[in-house]
Each structure stands twice: as structure tokens, then as C-alpha cells.
Amino acid sequence: MSNTPTERAPETDKPQRHFIQQIVDSDIESGKWGSPGDRSVVKTRFPPEPNGYLHIGHAKAIHISYGIAQEFGGTFNLRFDDTNPVKEETHYVESIAGDLEWLGAKWDGEIKYASDYFDRMYEWAMELIEKDLAYVDESTPEEIRSMRGSVEVPGTPSPYRVRPIEESKAQFARMKNGEFPDGSMVLRAKIDMASPNMNLRDPVMYRVLNAPHHRTGSTWHIYPMYDWAHGLEDSIEGITHSLCSLEFEDHRPLYDWFINAINTERDEPIHHPQQIEFARLAMSYTNMSKRYMRELVEGDHVSGWDDPRMITIAGHRRRGYTPKAIKDFVSIVGVTKFNAVMDVSRLEGAIRDDLNKRAPRRMAVLDPIKLVITNWGDGGDESRVEMMDVINNPEDDSAGKRSVKFGKELWIEREDFMIDPPKKFFRLGPDREVRLRCGYWVRCHDYETDSDGNVTTIHCTYDPETKGGNNPPPDEEGKVRKVKGTLHWVYAGDCVNAEVRLFDRLYNAEKPGKATGNHLDDLNPDSLVINTNAKIETSILERTPDEPDWVDGIRRFQFERIGYFCVDRESTIDAPVFNRTATLKDSWSKQNR
């Protein structure tokens, strides 16, 4: 080695490769799965059990596996791991496939099912018995558990471990034929009852389960266990890189053992995929455990699995999230073996970034208060209506402008007016002047209150020289008048009354349930505020040409100065409903905390 430090290569913009990409890179280079350099051999899969709904954590797994297949020009399978009929339903198959489609993960060919491979798995199991690598154990579940030992004490062999091969074969065949009751016996791999890896202490391969299966009906009376089935499913499909989460690290030796066991004394070995584990996603202020989500739904703490506050894919879709935002978020998260906890604000940031660029702007007043322009009739008709050109999206010139009505009576946001405002309040108050966005400048000279002191009406004068919201001409001394604030507004003579649903995070605690042991104790009572009195410009009722073609057909907007909203699936022309996807960043209220 040289004594002088070597010159480091100049900084390149080479994209950083995560550890799984690096493994695949070197596999392609070495030709591990085909001829060296052939990238198209890469094959990955997403293998959900159809027993529940997908959440953001699944989106990470999907984008990792799908992303690898896509970037290498390989293939990606969607396979349902339907090996436990008592928990699985066709309904979940449909919802999961729908979620993948929405996320934009396109699987190759037909949807695959583990249950399609049950015959082959059975034959291979029989071969293992013949090789004296598996046996039928008629011990009770309790006996099996107690003989397994513990992490610190080795297990003890079952008396059935040494029974004749022919006997096991006969019993296994009878198991398949449905001759035994549930739980009466199992097929076990003969590995090592003293292994420090508990998974290797003669794991169960098949259990008796006289239950109908959502796809195979009543043909089977035995069902394979995950460890036996999963590697075989991957093998049958020719998966090269079987990506899963960290808790399966201890299962990898078993994954490999089963395939090697099948391949011993076999002329044509079956395909042997490589299992690679990565850290699953965790996020602050939420919990992705199936149990927690079920308790939220079944306890009516949310309206359903697609409640916009849920961490599910369906919930995010209804909330107005875009598939792109979720994909962007997942790529921010990265791929490592470190159990990181992502802050939810990063997900909120991802949807803001996307919607800021794409969402058309509209004006909507959530908590309306009447503003009357007292000099509107001066020199003309008081009922006069003017059309204002309003910009559709300042981030996108091609979105153009739209025409919005402006007249004597308007709605403005209640929080945009204060009777006795602090100095830094750049909005409306007595004797203050503001700009109404793309409208006119108005100055407040009076206001009315009800008996409780709540402001009911604001009286203003407008400056005809500020039409369109533009600066008035300079005065005699050449000075230009300025305003600090610009408010959104809706013309009271022509607007839509709508319901808006304002969502906030479901839990108040960073780790729900950590303090008391019950996540329901950390529920945020204000996670949903329904506002039925919002006023929105009428253009919102029908799709206009400036609205982008959202891939899922959901209409999304930015309500100026308020946040991002989408049309809820319950919305109708007569009763419009909008969901708040995210607020805008608000440095004013933050400053006042």
C-alpha cells in the first residue's frame, strides 16, 4: 500500500444504491441467475396474505420489490399467500389488488396464489418423508410446545420422530384425505431439536385443518405452514430476490433448508431464490398493527377501513393522497436494516410537494363571515357583478385563469378579521386595508356584532383603482400605497354551500399506547371536525379544463391559504363533500403558539 493518500475520485452524481440494489447489481455482474449482464432475469414478488387491508408499510415493501423489478427490466409478481383458510377472504384479495393498482405497481401476468401450488407442495413433502427428513407427529399441540424447549434450554425429540418412514407416509396421506380432526397431528421437518434457532426445532410443515378455502373449497384438509410454503412458492415462480422484513431473518436458514432438502438426491434441482430482509416502516403518531387498526374500526373510532384518518392505503386514497406522494415518501424512507421511525410530517410534506405543483387553486371560505362593500353602489348599480380573472395555479402557467364573480356582498374567513388585532396581524381589522385576492383592495370602516360580541358583518369600502387586486397608482408625491395582507373570498351572490371534513392526526401521542398500554387512550378527540357551512366558488361543481387528469379520477384542489382538499366519494352535486388532505404550512399560527 502506498504511503500517500490516494486521490479520491471526483464527486459524481451517481445515484446512491441501497443495499438490496447493490446485491442485485453484483448478482447481475456475476451472472448468478443467468448470463452475466442479463438484467431481465431479475424477478421479485409481493406476497400478502389476503386477511386484511394494506397500509403505508406495505406500500414500502411493494415499492422496494416492484422498484427493483422495474429498474432492471425484470418481472414482478403479485402472489396471495393463502395458506390459512380460516383467516382469508376473497374480499381482501380484491381490496389488496385494487390498492396495488392504485399505487401503480403493475404485476406481471396473472395474479398468483399459493393455493395453486398445493399439489406440488404435497408431493415434495412426501419426498421429504421418504428421505427421512420429515415425520408425522401425533403429539398434542401442548406436548409439541413443551418439548420445543425455550431459548435457553434445548428441546427434546418427540417419540414420533423415529417412527418408520412408511408409517409417516401412510398417516400423511390419510391427513390429506381428511380422516383426522383438526389439531390431531402435524407433519414436521426433522432438523435439530437443540438448535439455538427456534425455527429449526423440527418446524411444523402441515397442520390438519378441515376448513373450506376461499379458492380451493373443500379439496384440502391439510394446509402448509408459512415456512414450508413460502420458499416453494418463490421457487416455483422463479423469484430471484425474495424481499421481506427483518423479522424473517431467523427464518432464512429454514427457507434455505427446505429447498436444499427437496434438492438432495434430486436430478434437476428446483430453483433456489435468495431471501433478503429489510427494516419495515414505522411512523410517529400512528401504529400499523392489524390489531390496532381493527380495534379502531370495530370500536367505531373511525368510520371504516377507508376512513381518511386511517394509515391504510384505502384511507390515504380517500384522504386525497396521490400515489406519487406515497411513492416519494417511501423513497425518502430508504432501504436499510435499521428500525427507523419516520416522522409523519415527512408524509405530509410529500403530499404537499406533489399537490403544490399539480392542484388547481380555488377559493373557499370554511368559517364564513359577511363582508359588505358599502360604496359598491356609488356611481352605479349596487347589484353590479364584476368578473375577476383568477389564476388557477401559480406553479403551472399552462393552467391559465378562470373568471370569478365579485360583488357587493362577500364571504371572508372569520379568522381573517380581528376587532383588536396585534401588530403582526396582516389581515383585516377596523381601519385596516387588505387586498382581496384578484379582487379589490378594501378598507374596514365598521363592523356589527351579535349580543355575544361575535362579529356578524364587516363593512368596508373598496378602491376602484385596485381592480384585479393590483396596486393603485402612486399618489401626488409618487408614493405607492401598500397592503400587508391578501385574503381569499367568495361572492355571496353565487357560491356553493359545502361540507368540509377537517382531519387531524388520529393519535396525540408519538407512540400510541406507550403511556397506558392502550392506544385508545391516546386518541385525538379532535381528529375529525366537520364543517357544514363552507362557501366555495361555484366553479367547484363541475370539472374544468385546468384540472389535471389525476390517475385515479379523484378531484383535488388547493383552497387558497387553507390547504389541500379532495372530493369525497360521498359527495354529490346537491351535497358536496370535501376532505382536507393536508393543511398549508402555516407560519402565522406557528408563531402564535
Add this chain to the structure above:
RNA sequence: AGGGGAUUGGUGUAAUGGUAGCACGGAGGUUUCUGGUACCUUUAGUCAGAGUUCGAAUCUCUGAUCCCCUACCA
């Protein structure tokens, strides 16, 4: 007789024996007809201790902390 993983600013993530970088957040500022956006400046880090080496986030050892594993669930 336990085993398997992990640990880099507040957070997430690069650096694969040779300049600890990026993003988000925080702070300050510029622009702005959204207190949005954009832009600029700034802030802050290798779990600890030994060892190998000219040189260690990276290799070795010891320790600490966290996660996973004892379903006929996946």
C-alpha cells in the same frame, strides 16, 4: 446453551480503509397578489472504550443500548 440483527446531526439517509455529504426540521434572511411556493445563509453527527493501520464511520476485540425469535399465524 441462548441465537439472530442493528446503532452516523433533532429525524431519515450517504460515504463500501483516504475531505463525514444530502434531505427534512430548527434559526435568520430575500422574493411574493396564498403568512403557501421558490431562493439564500446558518445550525447540528460517527453509541463507548481499546486494538490494527501512515490513515478507521468503515476492519478486530470488549462493553452499552434497541429490535426480532419459544403459533398446528403470516
